[in-house]
Amino acid sequence: MVRSALGPQGARLNKGPRVGADYIPAASVVAGSLLALLPIVSRTGWWPDFGLLMLLGWRLLRADAWPAWWAAPLGFVNDVIVGNPIGLSVAMWAAIMIALDILDRRTMWRDYWIEWAIATVVIALSEIAHWRVAGLMGAEVPFNISAGPAILVGVLTFPIAAFIATRLDRWRLGR
Amino acid sequence: MAASAGPRPGWSRRAQYGLFFSFLAVLAGLAVGLILLILSLVAPQSYSAVRGAALDATAPVSGALREVTTTVTGLVGGAGNYWDAANQNAQLKRDRAALMRRMVEARGILEENQQLRAALQLREHSREAVAAGRVVGSSFESPRRFAIISVGSSEGVQVGMPVRAAEGLIGRVIDAGSIASRVLLVTDRANIVPARILRGGQPVISTGRGDGTIDVRPLEVGKNPFKPGDVIITSGTGGLYPPLVPIGKVIRLDDDGAIALPIADPSRVSFAIVEPPFEPTALAAADESASEGP
Secondary structure, X not given: OHHHHHOXXXXXXOOOOOOXXXXXXXXXXXXXXXXXXXXXXXXXXXXXXXXXXXXXXXHHHOOOOOOHHHHHHHHHHXXXXXXXXOOHHHHHHHHHHHXXXXXXXXXXXXXXXXXXXXXXXXXXXXXXXXXXXXXXXXXXXXXXXXXXXXXXXXXXXXXXXXXXXXXXXXXXXXX | OEOOOOOOOOOOHHHHXXXXXXXXXXXXXXXXXXXXXXXXXXXXXXXXXXXXXXXXXHHHHXXXXXXXXXXXXXXXXXXXXXXXXXXXXXXXXXXXXXXXXXXXXXXXXXXXXHHHHHHHOOOXXXXXXXXXXXXXXXXXXXXXXXXXXXXXXXXXXXXXXXXXXOOOEXXXXXXXXXOOEEEEEOOOOOOEEEEEEOOOOOEEEEEEOOOOOEEEEEOOOOXXXXXXXXXXXXXXXXXXOOOOOEEEEEEEEOOOOEEEEEOOOOOOOOOEXXXXXXXXXXXXXXXXXXXXXX
């Protein structure tokens, strides 16, 4: 305490987690889902799944952003807002939490490139699941005009989501 | 950086149990999600209330944002129109003269048509629009092609009604909330429209391709009947879509069909008009036979 008071611009005194810091990660995922309400009328469905990107950004940043089972209700909110078949994100996001918990125990080393690679795999699997479910519902679209570009766009957008999650994390913890 | 080995609760028995129950809960979440997904695959109508309520809650947001963007793009576009005004004016005058000539021809054809119809005693249905609304959003994150329009069941919109713009066909309603509805666009793969070629009237089938274009194929096998520039219109077969509504314009031929661009671009149309099904009785009969079949 004394040491920080003597430091430059004593900005670290009386700084702790914000009010409701535990709920900010989940709220930012819902905010990502809400981006689907932007009045964009697109001919193709190549925009990234913003809710999924925020979920991945937080989960790869820290394992305790929310209790793992919150992924299911968050997925339900995403399904309802985006207009997916209900249950698709519920199942997929819960599966992602389980898979990343297992992966946390297996990986020996983590750096930015490994996290991006993990995100690439998860985004690809998610878009392929969307594509297959659309096929099962009667919309058999060729892979290279739907899921392919969507995976590419999602993977290239992931660093932005990871950056937002990092900044939000520092802000909510008052650092 | 070495990886953290996941959340470690330490020696606290309470924290260990908490972690374990959280794991059980996420497994339960996965199971519930799979059940919900299977239900929405085999019985898509089982969630109509939830989806309708979600549409009502979210569509006003999209609608308000849509107003802002139309104003801004209108300002930019309006400024752009002044840029090349003299050339545009000359071009428009030429177009107008050409259209005047076409209009006189069309009026002649119309009168002839009326006489022929009177001779045939053809029964015409009066077509009244159910409601008109704006296109406020779309499914830009998903491989399906949906649009959201700002009218719902409080204005009389029901699932299955065809939606068109002044320019041409947009699609049909698949989810109806009380103040907003979701429309399956003609560019969606699952939307199959019975159609014909305006020139010659040969029957064709139009299917979306999922990327903003439409795939058109002739019903009869034979020589490819399409030419680039051909206009595809609805035929009224099947009883859902009204006849003589433009769907698309052929831009490219492939081996036995063609690829067309929709004439009513949902991102540009000012109003989407919801109409009652063309032949409700025929549609009900078709539904019954479909549900009795395999």
